[in-house]
Amino acid sequence: MLSPINIAAIGNEIAIAWEDGSESYIAMEKLRAASPSAENTGEHDLLGKQYGGTNQKHFPGVTVKGWKMMGGYAVQFDFSDGHCTGIYPYDFLKAL
Secondary structure, three states, X not given: XXXXXXXXXXXXXXXXXXXXXXXXXXXXXXXXXXXXXXXXXXXXXXXXXXXXXXXXXXXXXXXXXXXXXXOOOEEEEEEOOOOOOOEEEHHHHHHO
């Protein structure tokens, strides 16, 4: 699993420098839409039935206000629309 060595907000993108020397640039609106939070994706009960979640795929004008590292495996972003519960594992961020 690759880990980020630096994260920066540049314009309307989040730039991530990875330990292998590669870089990722992810639009903040795309990052918000891809949030793996229960608010976005819903939750499943023991039988697999989904509850909640949103069909919203576009978040025009939403920006990233800040972020924090979660252990050694993920990043949690704080968005301008108040959303801050999505935890983005490194592999997930790299795939975006």
